Amino acid sequence: MNVCVIGVGYVGLVTGAVFADLGNEVFCVDNDKRKIDMLNRGEMPIYEPGLKEMVKRNVDDGRLIFTTNLSKGVKTAKVIFIAVGTPPKPNGESDLSAVEAVAKEIALNLDDYKIVVNKSTVPVGTGNLVRNIIEKHRRSDVEFDVVSNPEFLKEGSAIADCLNPDRIVIGVPNHHVAMALLELYAPLERTMLITDVESAEVIKYASNAFLATKISFINFIANLCERAGADVSLVAKGMGTDSRIGKEFLQAGLGYGGSCFPKDTLSLLHTAKKFGEDASILESVIAINQDRVPRFVRRIIARLKPLNRKVIAVLGLAFKPNTDDLRDAKSLEIIKALQKKNAVIKVYDPVAMDNARSILKGVTFCKNAYEAARGADALIVVTDWNEFKLLNLEKLHQEMRGNFIFDGRNIYSKERVESAGFEYHCIGKQ
Ligand code: UGA
Numbered sequence: 001m002n003v004c005v006i007g008v009g010y011v012g013l014v015t016g017a018v019f020a021d022l023g024n025e026v027f028c029v030d031n032d033k034r035k036i037d038m039l040n041r042g043e044m045p046i047y048e049p050g051l052k053e054m055v056k057r058n059v060d061d062g063r064l065i066f067t068t069n070l071s072k073g074v075k076t077a078k079v080i081f082i083a084v085g086t087p088p089k090p091n092g093e094s095d096l097s098a099v100e101a102v103a104k105e106i107a108l109n110l111d112d113y114k115i116v117v118n119k120s121t122v123p124v125g126t127g128n129l130v131r132n133i134i135e136k137h138r139r140s141d142v143e144f145d146v147v148s149n150p151e152f153l154k155e156g157s158a159i160a161d162c163l164n165p166d167r168i169v170i171g172v173p174n175h176h177v178a179m180a181l182l183e184l185y186a187p188l189e190r191t192m193l194i195t196d197v198e199s200a201e202v203i204k205y206a207s208n209a210f211l212a213t214k215i216s217f218i219n220f221i222a223n224l225c226e227r228a229g230a231d232v233s234l235v236a237k238g239m240g241t242d243s244r245i246g247k248e249f250l251q252a253g254l255g256y257g258g259s260c261f262p263k264d265t266l267s268l269l270h271t272a273k274k275f276g277e278d279a280s281i282l283e284s285v286i287a288i289n290q291d292r293v294p295r296f297v298r299r300i301i302a303r304l305k306p307l308n309r310k311v312i313a314v315l316g317l318a319f320k321p322n323t324d325d326l327r328d329a330k331s332l333e334i335i336k337a338l339q340k341k342n343a344v345i346k347v348y349d350p351v352a353m354d355n356a357r358s359i360l361k362g363v364t365f366c367k368n369a370y371e372a373a374r375g376a377d378a379l380i381v382v383t384d385w386n387e388f389k390l391l392n393l394e395k396l397h398q399e400m401r402g403n404f405i406f407d408g409r410n411i412y413s414k415e416r417v418e419s420a421g422f423e424y425h426c427i428g429k430q
Pocket of ligand 1: 121151152153154155156208211215248249250251252253254255256257258259260261319320
């Protein structure tokens with residue numbers, strides 16, 4: 001099938017590569033020439049395991065084309081995916097200007113029946129908005145349909161998630177339209193759920209907000225465990241083995257970051273208010289998350305004060321492991337708060353260093369965790385990269401001046417860390 005994917009961000013690029021890998025002819029379009037040029041040179045604008053190899057394979061076979069020429073992509077394709085960004089406005093509402101602009105461009109190039117698919121995370125009602133824009137700007141009465149097909153992939157495991165999704169949600173105005181999407185996704189042999197457009201749009205936000213709720217809930221329980229002398233890891237295990245609850249997304253820590261949960265919970269809150277619905281449940285989820293870093297920093301200050309000129313090694317900058325993404329990363333918030341108290345910051349991340357150099361000022365970038373630890377008074381774990389779990393703790397201790405570890409992701413066992421000579425502070429346990 002001929003497919004056009006507009007937007008080569010995380011979702012667009014991975015979707016385009018996977019559709020090409022399944023044997024389709026795919027045009028990936030973006031108006032950012034720099035990104036398209038990079039991709040045509042075989043360089044990836046993002047770090048995602050397996051992506052580079054998959055892109056190369058399909059470009060070499062001629063099934064995957066990167067271009068700024070939207071007109072050609074739209075005219076060649078039967079199915080057009082909109083996968084552009086929907087960043088938050090200051091009031092939390094999703095900014096749909098990129099979606100609107102793309103819808104207008106599609107309309108101007110519509111020469112034949114097309115299926116226009118919203119893959120971007122967009123608030124309920126956006127399918128209608130896109131339909132109205134295309135109707136208004138198309139040059140003739142050529143037919144089209146607008147479908148909602150939200151994406152559920154996670155950064156760091158995007159290819160695997162895209163190839164093995166728990167479910168594929170297809171929100172359609174009529175069942176006839178669903179056939180083309182069913183055909184496109186059939187090779188994955190996964191559960192497909194056909195709904196109306198509005199329900200598909202809500203499924204995406206409800207899923208992300210529910211996962212964010214699980215995280216904030218376990219973080220609230222972690223706070224309680226700290227006061228009551230309980231251990232949140234054991235509590236999460238005890239809860240998660242109930243199949244109705246499930247063990248995923250019950251890892252207490254510094255809270256959720258990244259480009260999705262913080263933005264999507266705020267957007268859903270905005271939508272709920274727009275429809276006059278009480279959303280205090282979401283307000284609590286957001287408030288708990290927003291207090292994770294201040295609470296962690298309060299603990300660091302309480303133990304190390306005064307922070308003035310104390311050297312702190314920060315392990316992990318990316319918002320989570322296996323990505324170089326720093327959007328809404330807890331590291332940035334923590335470093336800013338510690339710098340405000342005049343702490344000296346050394347940092348290390350396995351893949352996010354290049355991105356960090358343009359964002360972080362006044363920190364020392366180190367080649368590895370041991371170099372970051374050298375001469376430090378305290379070490380803090382911000383991202384749960386596997387390589388941090390496997391560090392030689394005795395060697396780390398020898399490198400340091402002080403002996404504090406503040407583990408924001410609970411990656412170590414207290415006994416192990418203490419036997420290496422550290423004073424250990426973690427989340428939700430003594
Ligand atoms: C999330 C969803 O998991 C995807 O299904 C969705 O498609 C995506 O948003 C999106 O809307 O595009 P992602 O943001 O890549 O994916 O990352 P997650 O793995 O969900 O992690 C989000 C944040 O929650 C991270 O900061 C992570 O450290 C944190 N987290 C996750 C916890 O603090 N505890 C947990 O138990 C799990």
